[in-house]
Amino acid sequence: MATLSASRALTFAAPLPLDSGQTLEGVQIAYETYGELAADKSNAMLVTHALTGDQYLASTHPITGKPGWWERMVGPGKPIDTSRYYVICANVIGSCMGSTGPASIAPDGQPYAMRFPVITIRDMVRGLVGLLDGMGIERLHAIVGGSMGGMQALSLAANWPDRAERVLVIASTSRHSAQNIAFHELGRQAIMADPNWQDGDYYASGASPDAGLAVARMAAHITYLSEDGLTDKFGRNLQDRDTKSFGFDADFQVESYLRYQGSGFTRRFDANSYLYITRAMDYFDLAEEHGGRLANAFAGSQARFCLVSFDSDWLYPTAESRHVVHALNAAGAAVSFVELSAPYGHDSFLLDVSALDRVVKGFVE
Amino acid sequence: MTMLRPDLAVIADKVAAGSRVLDIGCGEGELMEVLRTQKGCDARGMEIDPVLVERCVARGLSVVQGDADRDLVEYPDKAFDYAILSQTLQTAARPDRMLDELLRVGRQAFVSFPNFAQWRMRAALAFRGRMPVTRYLPVSWYETQNIHNVTIDDFRELIAKLGVTCENAWFFSGQRQIGPLWANLRAEYAVFELSR
Numbered sequence: 179m180a181t182l183s184a185s186r187a188l189t190f191a192a193p194l195p196l197d198s199g200q201t202l203e204g205v206q207i208a209y210e211t212y213g214e215l216a217a218d219k220s221n222a223m224l225v226t227h228a229l230t231g232d233q234y235l236a237s238t239h240p241i242t243g244k245p246g247w248w249e250r251m252v253g254p255g256k257p258i259d260t261s262r263y264y265v266i267c268a269n270v271i272g273s274c275m276g277s278t279g280p281a282s283i284a285p286d287g288q289p290y291a292m293r294f295p296v297i298t299i300r301d302m303v304r305g306l307v308g309l310l311d312g313m314g315i316e317r318l319h320a321i322v323g324g325s326m327g328g329m330q331a332l333s334l335a336a337n338w339p340d341r342a343e344r345v346l347v348i349a350s351t352s353r354h355s356a357q358n359i360a361f362h363e364l365g366r367q368a369i370m371a372d373p374n375w376q377d378g379d380y381y382a383s384g385a386s387p388d389a390g391l392a393v394a395r396m397a398a399h400i401t402y403l404s405e406d407g408l409t410d411k412f413g414r415n416l417q418d419r420d421t422k423s424f425g426f427d428a429d430f431q432v433e434s435y436l437r438y439q440g441s442g443f444t445r446r447f448d449a450n451s452y453l454y455i456t457r458a459m460d461y462f463d464l465a466e467e468h469g470g471r472l473a474n475a476f477a478g479s480q481a482r483f484c485l486v487s488f489d490s491d492w493l494y495p496t497a498e499s500r501h502v503v504h505a506l507n508a509a510g511a512a513v514s515f516v517e518l519s520a521p522y523g524h525d526s527f528l529l530d531v532s533a534l535d536r537v538v539k540g541f542v543e
Numbered sequence: 544m545t546m547l548r549p550d551l552a553v554i555a556d557k558v559a560a561g562s563r564v565l566d567i568g569c570g571e572g573e574l575m576e577v578l579r580t581q582k583g584c585d586a587r588g589m590e591i592d593p594v595l596v597e598r599c600v601a602r603g604l605s606v607v608q609g610d611a612d613r614d615l616v617e618y619p620d621k622a623f624d625y626a627i628l629s630q631t632l633q634t635a636a637r638p639d640r641m642l643d644e645l646l647r648v649g650r651q652a653f654v655s656f657p658n659f660a661q662w663r664m665r666a667a668l669a670f671r672g673r674m675p676v677t678r679y680l681p682v683s684w685y686e687t688q689n690i691h692n693v694t695i696d697d698f699r700e701l702i703a704k705l706g707v708t709c710e711n712a713w714f715f716s717g718q719r720q721i722g723p724l725w726a727n728l729r730a731e732y733a734v735f736e737l738s739r
Binding site: 482484500503504507508510512513514515516517518519533536537539540541543 | 585587593596597599600601602603604605606607608609614617618619622
């Protein structure tokens with residue numbers, strides 16, 4: 179777990195108002211940029227990150243040392259071409275890579291922990307809009323996001339309709355379903371059941387709820403993959419052994435893989451951030467914010483929209499994207515939509531799907 | 544400039560500049576591209592094949608992957624000046640309902656379709672006793688998507704029954720436009736401009 183970040187950061191002079199009615203003082207937004215901002219600031223793009231993502235979009239992650247999370251998509255000559263566009267990626271509030279979140283120090287000198295206010299997707303976007311204001315960027319050439327990043331893109335389009343000319347939403351949804359909420363609740367309960375969680379006040383204790391956070395990540399990770407993907411990758415193969423152990427070691431490769439994913443995650447992510455961000459996603463219902471009718475969210479929008487879903491994504495299935503497309507049609511917005519075929523489940527948006535590259539490139543240009 | 548198929552060229556010519564157009568079954572977006580670049584239209588498309596949708600999006604067109612039988616209902620009344628259905632009517636589950644939908648979402652509609660009563664078709668059935676396979680209906684009966692083949696006279700009867708007005712009609716044989724005389728026998732395909 180780390181709260182330090184090598185990124186640039188902007189600190190807001192004014193308190194940030196939140197959907198809960200509370201405000202957040204001294205908000206800091208950590209961000210990375212790629213490419214050069216044109217003199218007229220017309221080539222800025224914002225890429226919004228997913229639940230456990232961060233601002234290291236196309237540069238090495240300072241904790242894991244791994245490449246940026248979307249380097250296959252963003253860079254010079256890539257579909258999001260940083261030799262033409264100035265690409266911004268910021269850590270959302272509530273997270274733990276340099277932006278203000280539950281691990282940040284509150285005005286009283288102690289970490290917020292569970293005193294951090296419950297935030298929403300719209301609050302995250304408020305923070306991003308504050309960053310754009312600070313950078314003097316009035317209007318984005320495009321906002322691009324997958325999964326929770328797509329929720330932020332939709333929220334920006336609905337609540338700040340003049341801030342982006344193009345809105346690209348990949349493998350996302352306008353609302354969390356009961357099943358989505360159920361999986362998140364499982365993760366949160368795993369964290370809170372870990373005695374090291376200590377009602378969230380673990381920062382000074384030298385112990386953190388890594389076991390609970392790892393279980394949360396393991397459960398969530400299953401929802402990011404498809405059954406076929408898991409079968410292809412692991413089947414019933416045994417891990418470094420020829421026979422079953424008749425015990426509870428990770429006999430199967432899939433068990434070993436999930437444990438590795440879980441424990442690796444605890445080194446880079448704060449458990450309280452996981453609670454807050456999953457809550458924000460569960461609260462997300464764009465129609466509810468706009469009088470119960472999703473089309474109202476996009477009334478009068480001049481932006482061009484593109485939605486992409488994947489046929490193997492059961493977390494945010496195609497029907498959810500279609501639901502948004504229908505609302506955009508009803509609102510008269512310019513919208514494109516395609517369901518791409520890819521075997522990797524929800525995570526397809528991060529993986530090698532060449533059709534996605536072509537759609538992204540075509541849409542943002 | 545792209546060379547459009549003759550039925551699409553007629554439609555592109557007739558659509559008023561700057562209008563709002565929905566192209567249903569837009570394929571790779573050839574007509575949309577012409578309407579956008581040459582007529583300044585706000586063109587939207589619907590296409591069932593994801594590979595074609597991807598190509599449209601890659602060329603900067605607003606195209607939704609959808610099934611006209613199911614997804615047209617999501618558009619508000621008179622959202623478009625024109626709804627265009629080219630070479631798709633005969634694939635609809637209910638062509639009559641689709642025509643109703645076209646004239647609900649569009650103030651006017653253009654519909655083009657292959658004519659099943661053209662003489663080659665008749666000959667295939669009459670003399671060979673076989674379902675016709677032609678250049679405009681190239682797929683065998685067991686795998687064709689054309690589940691509701693229609694003739695020009697059938698179409699005229701249907702629109703009359705639906706209370707739809709035929710504003711204009713054009714008939715084609717190959718790449719060539721032909722006159723209306725004996726069109727039901729001579730034309731390989733037709734374009735109708737409709738209103739209600």
